[in-house]
Amino acid sequence: MKAIAVHQFIMSCLFGIAIMAAPTQALSGLPDIGGNAFSTLTPEKEKQLGDVLMRQTRGSLPMVYDPLLDEYINDLGNRLVARSNDVKFPFKFYWVNNKHINAFATLGGNIASHTGTLAVSDSESEFASVIAHEIAHVTQRHIARFVEAQNQRAPMSLAALLGAIVIATVNPEAGMAAMMATQGAAQQSAINFTRGNEQEADRIGMKVLAEAGFDPYAVPEFFNKLSQQSRFVNQQLAFLQTHPLSQARVSDTRLRAEQFPKRYIPDTQDFILTKARILARYHFTSQETVGIFEQRLSKPGGNTRANLYGLAIAKLDNGLFIEAQKLIEDLLQHDPHNLYYVDVYTDILLGQGQYKKALEMLEQEYLLRPNNQVVTLNYANAALKAGSHRLAVHLLRNLLYVKNDNILAYDLLSDAYKLMEDFPKYYETRADLYYQLANYPKAIDELNEALNHIGDSSRLENRRVEAKKQQMQAEFDRLQRM
Template sequence: MRTFFPDSRPARAWLISALIAALSVLLVASGQAQESTLPSIGGAGGGLISEQQEAEIGREVMASIRRSAPQVTDPLVYDYLHDVIYRLVPSAPLKNRDLTLAIIDSPDINAFAVPGSIVGINGGLVLNASSEQQFASVLAHELAHLSQRHFARRMQQQETSAPLTIAGMLAGIVLSAVTQSDIGIAAIVGTQALSIQNMLAYSRAHEQEADRVGMDILADAGMDPRGMPAMFEIMMKNNRLQGNRLPEYLSTHPLTQSRVSDSRNRAEQYPVRDDIQDTQEYHLIRSRLQVHYSRSAKEAVETFKDYLDRPDVQKTDAIRYGLAVAHLRDDDPDSAVAVLNTLLENNPRRITYVVTLAEALVDQGKLDQARSRLREALDRNPGNYSITFWLAQVETADGNGEAAAEHLKRLTRERPRQEHLWNRLAEAEGMARNIVGVHRAKAEYEALMGDLEAAQRQLRQAQEKLPAGAPMRQIVTERLAEITDRLNTRRS
């Protein structure tokens, strides 16, 4: 039973509908705000686009991302990246700290911030950073773009542009999460592609401001601002190695040698701290992603075995863990269990080891053992996302739809914007023969994917199956009214 990462979806099939939705939102936003003014650089309030309009744009953009870009749904990866962002958020000057995290399943270096408090990260960002401080610096930089509302400022600069160009700008942001997004833009807007690429690129002043604010965020969060120029150096090196193919991140975040030097000089102004170290979890998740992006499972096994055999490489637990994950990918759960049991002897309560062991036990068909391990871990870590997710997986594998649905309902309450959870909940409710539950879960999934008509149909079917006066019918009716209002707004 393999649920590590989802299969990729074709991006282009949904692109036209994404552009239409983006265009409608942006036309409303720009039309309602022509007389507004933005603050000068350095301020974060006001703007050509109101915060409410930004939220609406963000909702449409996120729906487009869900439809067009394969995402990482591995709960261990998500939990780690979520934790890192929320280590930084208290130090970021954000008005809205309820972020939506999109983890794009791509080995390329990329991250982006979109109006509506959306932060996107490519899995390759973790792989290409050589330290947690470097990785976190990109997240801090993107949080700075959000806090300074740089997207709205770019809109102000382009307020006289044709509507199609504005819509293309938003579509470009969506496609920046997809491999070879420049080709997608060219295919849709033809000769305007270069203009849109220029619009997507943040200005030098905005980038410098995001560098400055991002370093402040890092320092205040107890991380090392020197990670930012170090990460810039890695990006510059990759740029040189790739020749004419500009990395996605640099196509929207222009990077020059002078900017790298400026960031290094600024970083050196912060006091040196000897107590800043990478977390163990960063290195474990990095190994996990390295296995995922390996060309084959056998190559991943050989790579991590080679690390352990080389005298010049420190034999870390992260390397051993990478070998265990590689064995899992290679359909060899017995070898994975042997490695994980050794790791657990020294660190019996590390959630990542326990959850990965449960994955291996499920692959062995030892569902009772997996359930027991996970329940013990959940007693120690109430509400933990990864543990609860895998408990649901165990119950699903064992045919216990009702128990799986209870775990998944808890997760959807805590993380209602993760569409794959609603899909899994619909499956569990079907297994439990709760047809109303199936319709409700499918409705939430369709709403997140931007198909409000389908969500409306699902809720109407749920409503029809509930007796008048039932409390659940009232809940369904209220949600149906919300979806209908959104649909009417979109059509008007």
């Protein structure tokens, strides 16, 4: 299933970032922290703030909503979290559609990686080393400690401070400007405070990496790669702006890695296929991909399933359905329930109008893995294409019951209601979607549209949606007052 990238806000809008960082009560149950509570930023408060903050980030950056990539990064991330100490809340992992190498952690266990980070990783251990490093920033509460320390130097509002932190994490240059505008030169020391924790994150991240079964030598290897790349560009790599890399730091990680025994750790098939998917769909242009993967396949040792999979995606995205179908059917012969292949095969069948065949295949997959987001979203999408709107609604509502922040599910569900001409549900679902992106004004507008379509036809439904709108408005008003 082809993913969508949402561009709702401009990251440099400090007001929007301030909203992201401010606490709420009405819908998210956040406590009233107050302006001077940084010294008591408990893990519970940190988690609650982080959830609001990440919703705004999802509405501000070109996030990748690809169920296969989402499954991969969360499986890998939680494998690392399982080996971490001081884990105080569940972690969530996200992708940003960006070719530059970068990753960042925010409050409350929310971690995002640029697609470009995995694209340049030569092994799964290299990519895992980046995620482990970010996990260590969270478990050591570096951002929370930064907030508390900065407040001791110069008290400031929660929204302004956390807003500047998040901008600095995602966009270092904008973060510098925001901090200088907010509190003057004193904020420079705040960034230095954050950077001072890099060595601790390296040490803990490497330990977690090794205990999770990855190669600790991947850490200095990845750092060396970053150093080499930064020599040949005029501007420092984005990752190095938020994770400054000194020669001493590189040497330290090399020495730490040598404390572990050397052993060969092969990449998983999921990593290999994820990398092929990212290269084919998010790293190169669709015009480039066919030639790139054909060239890879022609090289000695290049006739791999990953390259065949990448070529199948490239053919599909260029409308070459027959050629793509031959490639993916050959792969399915070897691994008939592989979701990477099933996903592409579904798009090929839908592109050719073979809706019945797609539904039959996906029904069997759904019986094997009910509410798996890859299967469910593909199944619902195929049902919509085939005109089975009620089936799509049933599948998507069940998925949202267990995964209520799934952007693609909200998007498809709103399409289903629109096709059914159930406009009250259509506009309410659109409101839920915009709420997940922290776009309160748009969400409230959509609820008003829902109320207009309900009218007096259902008093109970009218009261329910009106109450939902009032809750959302109250939350938005409170955010604006912070």
